[in-house]
Amino acid sequence: MSDGGPTGRQRVRVDAEAHGLAVEIVSRPAADTLEDAASLLGVGPSDVVKSLVVRRHDGSFLFALVPGDRQISWAKLRSVVGVNKLSLPRPEIALDATGYERGTITPLGSTTAWPVFADERITGRRVALGAGEHGYSAFVDADALITAYAATVADISD
Structure with a gap:
């Protein structure tokens, strides 16, 4: 961060x-596709978890x-959350809400501890997710992770 504060990786480590x-936290080259990212990390595509x-x-x-x-299922997520409307914010709004840019977002070290909803398919394994900085x-x-962040586990994807 340019303000001299902790880096995204440092925030992730401290919060974890x-x-x-x-x-x-591992360094990884940029990838153009999910398959490339998974291959670089030595995991399957389903083990790379998107933090939205x-x-x-x-x-x-x-x-x-x-x-x-998989893709987020808006109908399933709305049902689990108990609301009629949800949306993906613009990148600058996501940055303001979490302190992280798109592509680096993670609940770990977010500037606000928003509730976490995890798709049931991520359970029972080691997964890779954003580390607060590009290239990691x-x-x-x-x-x-689910236990530490009191995540709600449900079927929220298609």
Whole structure:
């Protein structure tokens, strides 16, 4: 960060430690596709978890964690959250809400601890997600992540 504050990776590490979550941050080259990113990380596409910041109608946000090879199901997520309207905010709004740019977003170290909703398909394995900075990924045990961040686990993807 240009203001001399902690880097995104540092925020991820500090927050993970505060939550008792083991995290391994690895450097990785840029990738053009999900398949390339997964290959560079030595995992399958479903093990690369997308951390999406989602805006509620009231202006608050939540995180939706979805396997890389699936898409968020708006109808399913709305049902689980219990609202009629959800949307993806513009990149600058997502940055304001989390302190992270798109492509680096993660619940770990977010400037606000928004609620986390995890797709049930990420459970029971080690997954890679954004690490707060471009060129890095964070590996975590999905079940430990869900526990540490009190995530709601449900079928939220297609």
